[in-house]
Amino acid sequence: MTSQSSGQAVFLSGSLMRHVTRMSLTTSIGLMAIFAVDFVDMVFISMLGNDALAAAVGYAGTLLFFTNSVNVGLSIAAGALVSRELGAGRPDQARRFGTSVAVLGAITGMILSALVLWNLRALLSLLGAEGEVLDLAVRYSSIILPTMWVMALAMAGMAVLRAHGDARRSMQATIFGGLVNAVLDPILIFAVGLGLDGAAIASVIARVCMLIAVMRPATKVHRGFARPSLKQVVQDVRPVRAIAVPAVLTNIATPVGNAIVIREVAQFGTDAVAGMAVIARLMPVAFSVVFALSGAIGPIVGQNYGAGQYDRVKETFLAGVKFTAIYVLLMAAVLFALRGPIADLFLAQGETRALIYLFCGPLALASFFNGVIFVANASFNNLGHPIYSTWVNWGRHTLGTWPFAVVGGILAGAPGVLLGQALGGVIFAVVCWVMVRRVVSKLSTPKKPDPFAGQNRLHALFGRRGW
Template sequence: MAKTPPSGSKGSHARFLTGSIMRHVTVMALTGGIGIIAVFAVDLLNFFYISRLGEKPIAAAVGFAGAIGFFQISIGIGLTIGIGAAVSTAIGRADGISGSTAPRIATTSLIVMAVITLALGLFTAAARNPLLGLLQATGETKSMAATYLLIISPALPLMILGMCAGALLRSAGAAKRAMNVTLFGALAVAVMDPIFIFALHLGLEGAAISTVISRGMMGFLGLYYVHKQGLLGRPDFAQAREDMAQVGRVAGPAILTNLATPVGSSYVTHSMAHFGVAAVAGQAAIDRIVPVAFGTLFALTGAVGPIMAQNLGAGRTDRVKETLRASLIFMVIAVVIAWAILASVQDLLALAFQSKGVAADLLHLFCSWIAGTAIFMGGLFVANSAFNNLGRPGYATVMNWGRATLGTIPFVHFGEQYGPLGVLIGQAAGSVVFGLLAIVLAFWTVDRLHRDTMARVPVPIIAVPGGRNAASNFETDEG
């Protein structure tokens, strides 16, 4: 008797086509959230250890370098979204990895991604001083930030490789393996940072070196797991253009969409710089707390995508609609829990980062009130994931750039008149407006897709007692 292929093997079925949608969303978001938290925990740990040195210029340098690094990561996230959507759809159509084009698409995509991100990393290292000047970094702070970028930027492909590997693993439903890729990278930083920063007295350079080692671990472990999952194959260069066109249809708009966030964040950093290094250091602390505290929200973008894409590939638009609802419910619960925790530990955070004066005021305002507006940020993330995986990536681009421009610049400019706290409040206010707009547009998009799909489904005619014919009813998973 033939055995059922084990979960995660080449012959496994597309697992998101059956079972509880809420369970799929919860498992994928939580395991993905741990992975995302691990990625950004690297920056948080670096910032924590650097803060222990008690020098505000160093903390501000990490903040300026992080603003530029955010651009790099955003491009990487856009690539992973495109790769994940293409591979998930291929798996859904074939009801599994075996017999699908998923391994071919995955392998070609990883090669192209490595070339693109290597070029980006080298460019950043070469242009680091002009880029930092655009953010109003000056003097010793600018010099330290430039050194940090010079060390970590060439290792960008290793980190993005790990992120892409995680997206591929989630596409196949291997959430735990995807989580391990980034989790072990963060653990490496937790161990090596104290050694390089304090024991070897390397300071900021030590933090950069441990980051490079962590990125290498993520990249190589990610490749190993992708191979074990059966998603690596021999690249077919004859099909490469077609495969990358499929990835690019989502990745191109997704990259453009994700670049909007660091653009808005850079404007906020630029505005904070007007109030001195203490304000920049306070903003830097918040920027590193956000993805760790709300890691599950960032993970929803990658978690919801494969669920929607597999069901879309199988024509199950009813389950696509249910995925959107379940994701928003999960997101609200996650934000409320994280907000409560931040509010209760805000004094400990200020102590941990040695925040005083303006930096402490910014941190307390965020933990007490601003953190709650993450509900709208989460709504935007969920909506963007729906747009990217349902053939409407342009909607995500419009929403994100709207938030980064119309939802940031005028609000922050107005708030800046009232000091650094006003800058933070202005940034949050803009996210509320565009978060609501994105949620409304996402439901409209999914409803329209579902109606169009159901209109194309032929209704079978069955015989009924009395000699008349009637259309049979279809059972769906809605409701």
């Protein structure tokens, strides 16, 4: 049995930059597999020659992002609790927390997906969808939403694997799901002739395959889950809730901000919404490493925090920021060089092409500030301050989005909306930097108890009295 499979904390020694790089790159490959399939979905849907289909996926994607944010928040709780317990040398407690989060995630997924399906048309209309686009978005969403509980279990399993330092197997599970989706997409969309419905069905099958692929190593290799029991889950609700609720609220803020942006962009026409839909698929593919930072750095922070190695906690934050800066610069240069071919791939013209060019230019560089926010949020979640992540994210996606997007839209149309959103991100990244530095600066290794403390106090007392 390897050190990982024995429940040993693997991030308590060694180069932090190497740990951050390995975890981020490995985690991002898995994420990229999922995002790349969404990207290919959009390419195939664009080939159908109907802008309404692309716009429908844009609206549906915003809503599905909201529901998946709940799963992300619960997986953050799993990663934080499991990594902390592993760092403190309590593998049995780590298994217990992993199991409780998985059970609570499945139950939450079933309830929330039912509520969203019940109000699906109204929610999509609220985002700005109407007419044919609304009907298509409803069909697409109604096929995928019932599998929310499947994704909840899969993401809990991936969080447990990362907490054990096994980002490789987590990556393999997501790649497997992505490959299944990629193979089924052209078959169901074109060969079978299901169109948009085919893309949704392929996503459903891929989610099930991903769950199967992730649970085997999580249970067999790392014994990351215990036998579930109602009593155990009830007992663990409080510690899970302490991290999960702020983390869920934190992640819900992102689709709220996206909804604000897409609603502001919608006033500039279907072409603008189609451009946003393309950017929404292109961004996570290009910057999957940045998106992976929270899940990648969280276990490193959690294990060292659980072990009381606070100097390494501080260094992990700085290593994450440095890594983000290097990656964003390299990827921004690649996007700028390929902006023309990328726009041609989607047959983009007019406003759609203008927005793609904008993303492949200055907006790509702005992803650095998103990375700073991700690293800071991971630090807050694993250092016992998840509510800070909630404040930052809601501030960034409300006060840091709506007024800037509105003013940007007035001054420069649809491109101005995106530029305004990016400016708000810069401001809140600075706020994050200040907050996280204050939190980590207060960490200090507790002093070990002095076995002669009582004798020393007596000596000092008698000495002062002249005994």
